[in-house]
Amino acid sequence: MxxxxxxxDRLAELTARKDEGGHGLWYEAFRxxxxxxxxxxxxxxxxxxVLIAILAPWLAPHDPAAQTWLGEIRGAEGxxxxxxxxNWLGVDGLGRDELSRLIIGSRQSLLVGVVATLLGFTAGxxxxxxxxxxxxxxGKAGRWVDSILMRFNxxxxxxxxxLLAISVATILGQGLVTVMIAVGVTQIPVFARxxxxxMLAQSHSDYVLASTALGVRKRxxxxxxxxxxxxxxxxxxxxxxxxxxxxxxxxxxxxxxxGANAANPEWGVMLADSQQYLATNLRLAVYxxxxxxxxxxxxxxxGEAMREALDPKLRK
Amino acid sequence: MALxxxxxxxxTFQRKGTAPVHAVDGVSFTVAEGQVVGLVGESGxxxxxxxxxxxxxxxxxxxxxxxxxxxxxxxxxxxxGSTLRDMRGSExxxxxxxxxxxxxxxxxxxxxxTEVLKRxxxxxxxxxxxxxxxxxxxxxxxxxxxxxxxxxxxxSGGMRQRALIAxxxxxxxxxxxxxEPTTALDVTIQAQxxxxxxxxxxxxxxxxxxxxxxxxxxxxxxxxxxxxxxxRVVEGAARRPLFASPTHPYSVGLLGSIxxxxxxxxxxxxxxxxxxxxxxxxxxxxxxxxxCAHRTDECLDGPPALVQTYTGHAYRCVxxxxxxxxxxxxxxxxxxxxxxxxxxxxxxxxx
Ligand SMILES: Nc1ncnc2c1ncn2[C@@H]1O[C@H](COP(=O)(O)OP(=O)(O)OP(=O)(O)O)[C@@H](O)[C@H]1O
Ligand SMILES: [Mg+2]
Numbered sequence: 001m002x003x004x005x006x007x008x009d010r011l012a013e014l015t016a017r018k019d020e021g022g023h024g025l026w027y028e029a030f031r032x033x034x035x036x037x038x039x040x041x042x043x044x045x046x047x048x049x050v051l052i053a054i055l056a057p058w059l060a061p062h063d064p065a066a067q068t069w070l071g072e073i074r075g076a077e078g079x080x081x082x083x084x085x086x087n088w089l090g091v092d093g094l095g096r097d098e099l100s101r102l103i104i105g106s107r108q109s110l111l112v113g114v115v116a117t118l119l120g121f122t123a124g125x126x127x128x129x130x131x132x133x134x135x136x137x138x139g140k141a142g143r144w145v146d147s148i149l150m151r152f153n154x155x156x157x158x159x160x161x162x163l164l165a166i167s168v169a170t171i172l173g174q175g176l177v178t179v180m181i182a183v184g185v186t187q188i189p190v191f192a193r194x195x196x197x198x199m200l201a202q203s204h205s206d207y208v209l210a211s212t213a214l215g216v217r218k219r220x221x222x223x224x225x226x227x228x229x230x231x232x233x234x235x236x237x238x239x240x241x242x243x244x245x246x247x248x249x250x251x252x253x254x255x256x257x258x259g260a261n262a263a264n265p266e267w268g269v270m271l272a273d274s275q276q277y278l279a280t281n282l283r284l285a286v287y288x289x290x291x292x293x294x295x296x297x298x299x300x301x302x303g304e305a306m307r308e309a310l311d312p313k314l315r316k
Numbered sequence: 317m318a319l320x321x322x323x324x325x326x327x328t329f330q331r332k333g334t335a336p337v338h339a340v341d342g343v344s345f346t347v348a349e350g351q352v353v354g355l356v357g358e359s360g361x362x363x364x365x366x367x368x369x370x371x372x373x374x375x376x377x378x379x380x381x382x383x384x385x386x387x388x389x390x391x392x393x394x395x396x397g398s399t400l401r402d403m404r405g406s407e408x409x410x411x412x413x414x415x416x417x418x419x420x421x422x423x424x425x426x427x428x429x430t431e432v433l434k435r436x437x438x439x440x441x442x443x444x445x446x447x448x449x450x451x452x453x454x455x456x457x458x459x460x461x462x463x464x465x466x467x468x469x470x471x472s473g474g475m476r477q478r479a480l481i482a483x484x485x486x487x488x489x490x491x492x493x494x495x496e497p498t499t500a501l502d503v504t505i506q507a508q509x510x511x512x513x514x515x516x517x518x519x520x521x522x523x524x525x526x527x528x529x530x531x532x533x534x535x536x537x538x539x540x541x542x543x544x545x546x547x548r549v550v551e552g553a554a555r556r557p558l559f560a561s562p563t564h565p566y567s568v569g570l571l572g573s574i575x576x577x578x579x580x581x582x583x584x585x586x587x588x589x590x591x592x593x594x595x596x597x598x599x600x601x602x603x604x605x606x607x608c609a610h611r612t613d614e615c616l617d618g619p620p621a622l623v624q625t626y627t628g629h630a631y632r633c634v635x636x637x638x639x640x641x642x643x644x645x646x647x648x649x650x651x652x653x654x655x656x657x658x659x660x661x662x663x664x665x666x667x
Contacts, residue, residue, distance in 0.1 A: 027469075067366035092579075121516050175588070191472070205417065206412060206414060206418045207417060207418055207419055207420045207421070209373060209412070209418075210412055210418040210419070210480070211402070211428075211431075212373060213371055213373060213404055213405070213409065213410040214404060214405035214409060214431075214432050214435070214483055214484070215403070215404035215405030215406060215432070215435055215436060216431055216435055216625065217401070217435065220435075224420075224431075225420050226428075227422070228422045228423070229420065229421065229422055237628070280328065280332070285415075
């Protein structure tokens with residue numbers, strides 16, 4: 001249908017290949033990952049990001065909410081103190097330490113990213129799993145249920161995700177939970193289509209045929225055989241989805257829909273706040289933007305490398 | 317009455333926008349209790365499709381199955397799905413070509429074996445575990461208790477196939493279909509697996525349909541042999557008459573170069589000049605005619621009828637090969653038997 005669904009469908013088929021099965025496949029994929037410098041770069045970025053987010057209160061040199069250096073700011077001249085000893089990245093327009101705000105802000109991104117992805121993953125997996133199970137278990141009626149579920153799903157997929165997120169945010173009002181739900185909801189159709197496609201691909205595999213030849217019941221085949229084997233592409237997607245979630249969460253916060261406050265800085269909000277100083281203090285926009293980009297890049301690098309490691313056609 | 321009587325089995329794949337594929341086109345053969353029947357023929361001649369049709373494992377959509385397959389007098393092809401599901405694994409079972417992909421990679425072997433015991437024999441818990449271990453032991457897997465906890469990738473290729481055989485024979489089926497069960501294995505392992513199959517079917521009195529490319533298997537294992545070509549059985553006979561006096565030019569071509577019953581294991585059937593792409597439709601004559609050195613004009617006068625001889629030989633050919641000619645062909649084509657040394661240097665060369 002679109003490039004987006006093509007990508008999802010391609011990923012769904014990956015682990016149903018005959019040449020390398022299951023564990024061997026992951027083992028091989030992991031070996032290839034370790035030799036891939038881009039994957040390792042992504043992994044290091046993710047590791048650093050997670051460590052920083054977890055240890056943020058101890059790492060941040062100052063209180064991110066304290067307007068300690070407000071007195072030094074000369075608004076008329078557009079002067080805000082830049083990097084110097086004690087404020088390694090300078091201070092922001094309200095006299096708060098920029099580095100501390102960036103460090104503390106990582107927590108929000110990680111939290112929103114993880115919760116939203118979990119939400120999208122869980123709901124999407126249930127929807128896609130049901131669809132795939134109906135398809136596999138109940139013959140004609142099952143196919144019917146499956147195609148209805150999937151038509152709705154494809155409609156949801158076609159809606160630009162930020163637009164969907166904004167609509168959700170408008171309904172639920174602003175706040176952190178809103179951002180999580182909004183970003184999570186946009187991931188649901190992706191996971192649903194992926195898991196369903198993955199199950200469909202697995203259902204044509206040899207071990208399903210072999211179990212069927214032994215008289216194993218369809219329900220058991222779907223739940224015990226097909227479902228566990230269909231999860232690898234979903235894990236790859238979850239990694240990629242974290243990148244999207246972090247960017248979208250920042251976007252929603254930037255638009256003022258998030259729940260950030262002075263004590264809980266957020267990269268998207270910092271970006272929004274920096275707008276009024278763009279002409280004189282560009283660095284205030286650059287820091288959070290770079291933080292968002294690098295983090296999203298980390299997840300994307302690792303996720304894409306995982307996809308590539310699983311996909312023989314993408315391999316050199 | 318034979319255990320399985322296949323009559324005019326026909327399988328047609330029909331997909332929208334493509335010409336129908338007559339993968340199996342009127343196959344008939346019988347399998348008696350305890351008998352080993354071979355299905356041989358080139359790649360794509362419909363051997364696997366035949367076995368899948370018998371097991372009811374072909375997709376429902378886009379596939380048309382015709383004819384009859386009487387198992388104990390009941391037609392497998394028209395049987396309700398639930399009855400067939402109950403029979404699969406208990407009355408009849410199948411072993412596939414690739415043992416690795418035929419096992420679920422994320423589930424321990426033990427669970428996959430007990431699953432069958434639970435399904436058909438209502439066993440669970442410790443008794444099922446014990447029976448599973450006994451089964452693995454019986455198919456020659458050492459230290460079965462430990463193996464039950466392992467995953468397919470932890471087993472060697474031969475062990476995996478043994479585990480699959482254990483599952484297939486767990487409920488003492490009366491019919492076992494083995495679709496090239498040794499093709500994916502090392503030559504040395506192949507012989508062991510065949511020996512195991514031979515023992516098991518002899519012990520349990522199981523009828524076996526053996527699908528193979530391997531001349532050694534045909535010669536060493538099969539009581540009856542059916543040679544398939546383009547979806548039809550072109551020649552069927554007991555082992556000795558077939559090897560001694562193959563009648564259909566295609567069989568002569570397949571078996572001709574090695575006319576011995578003690579053909580070494582792993583020896584492949586000789587390819588015939590030309591390819592299946594040269595085939596004509598059976599309706600227009602003998603599908604093999606374009607590749608046949610023994611062809612006459614009559615070969616293109618519609619499908620050749622099945623000729624039954626007094627020796628129990630059956631063939632579909634208007635100009636069969638006679639005994640003297642076979643002598644000539646085989647004498648000319650007799651090759652020195654490949655020695656073990658040759659085999660090793662060959663594989664070294666490839667590596
Ligand atoms: N699902 C399908 N759709 C269309 N055609 C099919 C399908 N399955 C098999 N065929 C065709 O049916 C024919 C017989 O296939 P089959 O797998 O039975 O061959 P085979 O004798 O088992 O060959 P091999 O020795 O390679 O296993 C082939 O020409 C194949 O292309
Ligand atoms: Mg086959």
